[in-house]
Amino acid sequence: MVLDAATGAVRQTISYTSPEGLFVGVAFSPDGTHVYASAGGNNKVRVYDVLADRTLVEGAPIPLPTIDPAGVTVNHFPAGVAVSADGRTVWTANSLSDSASIIDVATRTVRVAPVGPNPYAVALSPDGHRAYVSNWGAASVSVLDAASGATEGVIPVGEHPSALLVNPKRDELYVADTDSDQLSVIGLQHNTVTRTIELAPYHHAPVGSNPNALALAPDGATLYVANAGADDVDVVRLAGSTPGRGRSGDVVAGRIPTGWYPTGVEVSDDGGTIYVANAKGLGAGPNPNGPNPYTDAQRRPSDEFAAQYVGSMIKGTLSVIHTPDAKALERETAQVARNNHYPAGGNPEDTGAQQSNSVVPRHPGDPSPITHVIYVVKENRTYDQVLGSLGKGNGDPALNLFDDSSAPNIRGLARRYVTLDNFYAAAEVSADGWNWSTAATANTYTQKTWEANYSDNGGRNHPYQYEGGTFATAPGRTPDNSYLWDALDSAGVSYRNFGFWRFGTGPVASTAPNLAAHTEPTYPGYDLTISDQTRMDAYTAAFHQFEATGSMPSMQFVRLPQDHTRGTTPGAPTPRAMVADNDLAVGRLVDLVSHSRFWRNTTIFVVEDDAQAGPDHVDAHRTEALVISPYTQHHAVDSTFYSTVSMLRTMELFAGIKPLTQFDAAAVPMLNTFRGRPDYQPYTAQVPAQSLTETNSATAPMAAQSAAMDFSAADLADDQLLNRAIWQSVKGAGSVMPAGRHAAPRSTPDD
Numbered sequence: 128m129v130l131d132a133a134t135g136a137v138r139q140t141i142s143y144t145s146p147e148g149l150f151v152g153v154a155f156s157p158d159g160t161h162v163y164a165s166a167g168g169n170n171k172v173r174v175y176d177v178l179a180d181r182t183l184v185e186g187a188p189i190p191l192p193t194i195d196p197a198g199v200t201v202n203h204f205p206a207g208v209a210v211s212a213d214g215r216t217v218w219t220a221n222s223l224s225d226s227a228s229i230i231d232v233a234t235r236t237v238r239v240a241p242v243g244p245n246p247y248a249v250a251l252s253p254d255g256h257r258a259y260v261s262n263w264g265a266a267s268v269s270v271l272d273a274a275s276g277a278t279e280g281v282i283p284v285g286e287h288p289s290a291l292l293v294n295p296k297r298d299e300l301y302v303a304d305t306d307s308d309q310l311s312v313i314g315l316q317h318n319t320v321t322r323t324i325e326l327a328p329y330h331h332a333p334v335g336s337n338p339n340a341l342a343l344a345p346d347g348a349t350l351y352v353a354n355a356g357a358d359d360v361d362v363v364r365l366a367g368s369t370p371g372r373g374r375s376g377d378v379v380a381g382r383i384p385t386g387w388y389p390t391g392v393e394v395s396d397d398g399g400t401i402y403v404a405n406a407k408g409l410g411a412g413p414n415p416n417g418p419n420p421y422t423d424a425q426r427r428p429s430d431e432f433a434a435q436y437v438g439s440m441i442k443g444t445l446s447v448i449h450t451p452d453a454k455a456l457e458r459e460t461a462q463v464a465r466n467n468h469y470p471a472g473g474n475p476e477d478t479g480a481q482q483s484n485s486v487v488p489r490h491p492g493d494p495s496p497i498t499h500v501i502y503v504v505k506e507n508r509t510y511d512q513v514l515g516s517l518g519k520g521n522g523d524p525a526l527n528l529f530d531d532s533s534a535p536n537i538r539g540l541a542r543r544y545v546t547l548d549n550f551y552a553a554a555e556v557s558a559d560g561w562n563w564s565t566a567a568t569a570n571t572y573t574q575k576t577w578e579a580n581y582s583d584n585g586g587r588n589h590p591y592q593y594e595g596g597t598f599a600t601a602p603g604r605t606p607d608n609s610y611l612w613d614a615l616d617s618a619g620v621s622y623r624n625f626g627f628w629r630f631g632t633g634p635v636a637s638t639a640p641n642l643a644a645h646t647e648p649t650y651p652g653y654d655l656t657i658s659d660q661t662r663m664d665a666y667t668a669a670f671h672q673f674e675a676t677g678s679m680p681s682m683q684f685v686r687l688p689q690d691h692t693r694g695t696t697p698g699a700p701t702p703r704a705m706v707a708d709n710d711l712a713v714g715r716l717v718d719l720v721s722h723s724r725f726w727r728n729t730t731i732f733v734v735e736d737d738a739q740a741g742p743d744h745v746d747a748h749r750t751e752a753l754v755i756s757p758y759t760q761h762h763a764v765d766s767t768f769y770s771t772v773s774m775l776r777t778m779e780l781f782a783g784i785k786p787l788t789q790f791d792a793a794a795v796p797m798l799n800t801f802r803g804r805p806d807y808q809p810y811t812a813q814v815p816a817q818s819l820t821e822t823n824s825a826t827a828p829m830a831a832q833s834a835a836m837d838f839s840a841a842d843l844a845d846d847q848l849l850n851r852a853i854w855q856s857v858k859g860a861g862s863v864m865p866a867g868r869h870a871a872p873r874s875t876p877d878d
Contacts, residue, residue: 129182132395132402135447139182141175145582149173151247151390151575152208152219163217165205168579168588172205172219172230189235191219191228202588203228204579206263207248207291211273212255220246220260222576223589227260227269229276240276242269245572245599250291250300252315259300259313261288263572264599268302268311270318280318284311286604289339289571296347297365303338303352305571307604310338310352310363312377324377326352326361328789329469334603335789336361339571342392342401349380351401353389355571356789359463360385360392360403360448362456381456382463386444388574394450401448406574408444411437411555411747415511415526437555437739437747468793485798486758488780496805497756497781499729501683501720504564504627505709506691506841507557507740510548510749513537513706520548520764523744528857533707533817536714537733540753540810545760545800549745550752552738553771553790556581557841558593560736562600563771565627566610567791570602583845591840595628595636602788611775612642614784615682625650625666626686630840631657652686655705655838659689659712660819670719679725682782687712691740691841694833694852697825702853704822707815714812717755721809730756730781732774736841740850754797757805765799773797828855 129139143149150167155177162175162183171190175183191203203221205228210217217230222245229238245264251257251273258271261284268288270280285304288311292301299321302311310324326336337356343349352361360383366376386405393402414435451459488495513534514520515527519542531538541547554560558577559569579589593600603609608617615622624645628636629652635643650665651657666685673679690709693699700708713733720729731753738750752774772794779786786792823830829852836844 130445132400135445141183141185146587148579148582148587150204150222150579151206154208154210154217156210156214157212158214161214163208163210165208165219167204167206168202168586170203170205170588172208172217172228189217189230189237191221191237192239195239204589206246207261209249209251209258211251216273218249218251218258220249222246222263227258227271227276238276240271241278242271243267243281245597247289248291250293252300253293253295253298257315257318259291261291261302263287263289263305264597266304266307268300268313282313282318282320284313284320285309285323286606287570287572287599287602290341292341292343292350294343294347294350294365297367301341301350303341305337305339305355306334306602308332308334308336308338310341310350322366322377324363324379326354326379328357328382328464328467332469333786333788333792335568335792337571340390340392340404342394344394345396345398351392351394353385353392353403355388355390355406355574356568357382357463357467358385358387358389358405359383359467360389360401362451381451381460383448383451383456383459384463384466385446385448387441389446390571390575399450401446401450403446403448405444405446408442411440413744414440414747415523415742415744435742435747437737440747441555467789470792486801486803487777487796487798488783491780491785492783493780495781496728497730497758499679499681499683499725500778500781501685501716501729501731502778503685503687503713503716503731503733504561505713505733505735506688507737508690508735508751509738509741509743509747510550510745510751511743512741513751514541514546514548515744517541517546520546521745521766522548526742526744528741528854529703529706529710531816533703533815534710535813535815536710536717537751537753539813540713540717540733540755541751543761543810544753544755544763546764547752547754547769547800548764549766549768550734550750550773551746551748551768551770552735552750553748554737555748556737556739558591560739560771561594561628561841562602564734564736564775565612566602567772567775567787568602570600572597572599591843594841595638598638601638606638609787610639610642611682611779611787612639612645612684614779614787615782616641618782618784620682620782620784621680622682622684623647623669623680624684625669626652626662626688627684628652629686630654653688653841655688655691655693655699658819659687659708660715662687663712663715666716667719670723673725674723677724682778685716688841690735691838692849692853693838694836694844694849695823695827695830695856696833696836696838697823697827697830699823699833700819701821701823701827702856703817704819707817708819710815711812711819713753714810717810718812721755726809727757727805727807730754730758732778734771734774740853754800755810756801757807758801758803760800760802761806765797767795767797767799769797770794823856828852828860 152165204223205219243262247263285307287306290303340353387407391404511526515522516524553563562569579587631654733753
């Protein structure tokens with residue numbers, strides 16, 4: 128996309144339809160006549176000529192060889208791009224092949240140099256003799272000889288470094304240590320880290336700012352840092368001589384608010400304007416005509432129905448900001464603090480709870496009658512799909528797919544306890560959803576790569592790595608201490624895992640050995656060919672052992688995935704049958720616990736990992752959530768704004784552990800969901816009227832498309848097609864969804 132810097136008008140858009148696409152790298156040639164852009168899973172570098180009117184014409188791309196000298200197929204997935212000062216060489220950081228490509232522009236020959244895990248960016252030294260590559264999947268920067276490509280060294284930095292920026296006026300290289308919330312400053316003379324610049328927004332702040340883009344003021348004295356997690360740009364006055372003040376250190380002078388998830392920042396040549404690319408713009412909004420498995424087959428891809436998939440509704444924006452003076456920067460810094468709910472007292476562990484009768488502790492470790500937490504995560508439903516016709520709360524009956532016949536327990540528990548009609552998944556899809564649900568964040572590796580995995584037409588050649596497939600997705604300052612179970616381990620809190628980060632009966636992800644050590648081996652993980660009744664049978668057997676010993680872990684993780692459904696795959700259970708299977712499993716779990724000795728001190732939290740698989744009249748992120756305990760409000764509607772991290776914060780307080788990130792630290796605990804007076808009456812599960820064994824026929828709506836889908840992991844199937852199949856299965860092949868209000872097709876091209 129080419130924009131007029133003076134007016135903000137879009138001059139040109141060049142689009143690509145999946146599997147063609149773009150990734151994060153773009154660079155001009157020194158003379159400004161060419162632009163080079165990484166094409167990610169297409170394994171090539173796109174080349175554009177810059178015309179006199181500043182528009183672009185795409186020429187022949189430069190392919191990166193995908194067969195190595197040993198004859199092995201390689202997926203490079205080029206990310207960052209850099210161009211040498213003479214314009215003769217283009218470098219790429221190849222994020223999936225742990226390498227850098229060195230391209231001779233004239234001959235188009237490509238050499239490959241090994242670097243560290245998941246490289247992100249390339250920067251060249253001012254003299255052109257060295258190349259620096261940030262290793263996104265590790266905590267290092269590789270140093271290469273620019274002529275030979277040989278490795279000269281590896282510089283340790285903070286966690287998951289991304290953006291690199293050379294300051295020739297100071298002979299320094301700045302590294303955005305994205306998951307450490309800091310910058311590493313490398314002195315180019317000796318290739319060592321000379322200092323770090325902390326970006327934490329308040330004292331003792333947990334991680335979450337996620338610096339991931341850098342820009343310099345023309346004088347080289349001020350650095351601008353785009354923080355994707357904090358939705359701001361930090362203004363850093365660099366260490367040096369300040370007139371009238373002598374030597375000074377690096378100072379974060381203030382923060383400038385931006386749009387959602389800023390991933391790029393640039394400064395005008397005169398320093399008077401800051402440009403910020405906001406990857407998530409202004410968010411999603413309602414999608415009442417969104418994915419629905421029963422009517423999609425009758426809709427064309429251009430129709431509004433196909434336009435309201437949450438992964439496509441979110442459009443990027445560009446912020447054009449006048450560089451603030453000192454007074455304006457002070458005001459904007461205060462605005463960032465308000466936007467992000469930074470604690471006024473600087474203590475992220477204090478909930479500020481004012482309810483004297485709340486069973487939710489104000490601080491970790493405070494006493495509470497709740498000493499056991501069971502955390503149940505399901506798959507992909509919106510609020511309106513399951514609770515839209517509940518008869519209470521803010522629902523749209525026209526969007527309800529699963530009623531009391533297929534979801535009597537979910538709906539019955541929402542009626543009996545508390546209806547949470549303003550609860551939102553923090554994630555868009557399962558890739559980031561399983562990170563938000565277990566780590567209170569999804570880091571930049573996850574946020575910047577899942578779209579390629581989820582794209583139409585088989586995706587854009589990026590694997591699903593988001594449930595422990597790589598350390599690159601592990602957020603936080605230490606990858607082996609990033610998740611909820613890590614915090615429990617560190618605090619000495621007992622826990623048991625039933626299905627998290629496990630596929631079928633296979634092993635738990637190798638990146639989570641401590642979780643594996645606490646995993647129930649008889650309980651299957653994600654596998655949609657296994658009934659949730661099988662899972663509940665395994666859970667029941669384990670629970671009876673807890674009862675026999677009189678001891679139950681303080682926290683349990685329980686995965687119940689069947690409400691994902693397999694669409695209308697012939698021979699598979701119908702969508703209603705799979706939702707009923709899932710619903711009965713939830714009912715059985717609550718029945719089991721509430722009739723046990725542990726009920727008096729237990730709270731069960733139930734949530735979807737994301738809400739991508741359906742429509743909602745409020746927002747595409749709104750989802751079903753339940754809180755069930757003797758201390759939960761009865762027959763109530765709690766319309767407090769809650770999200771995934773609100774639930775995590777509440778569970779953390781019960782478990783006595785600190786917040787994992789800035790997000791759960793800032794979240795409002797679910798105080799209004801609870802009451803001080805308990806009701807120990809148990810719950811009896813309801814058997815759905817919907818048969819759990821009903822199967823799809825060969826003539827079911829979209830049967831052929833469903834049969835071709837990949838259900839081996841969460842969301843490998845095209846979610847929009849899947850939801851069309853589900854909608855038609857329930858409502859009939861000729862049913863028509865209500866008109867929608869947003870248009871943003873899932874097959875939105877890369878621009």
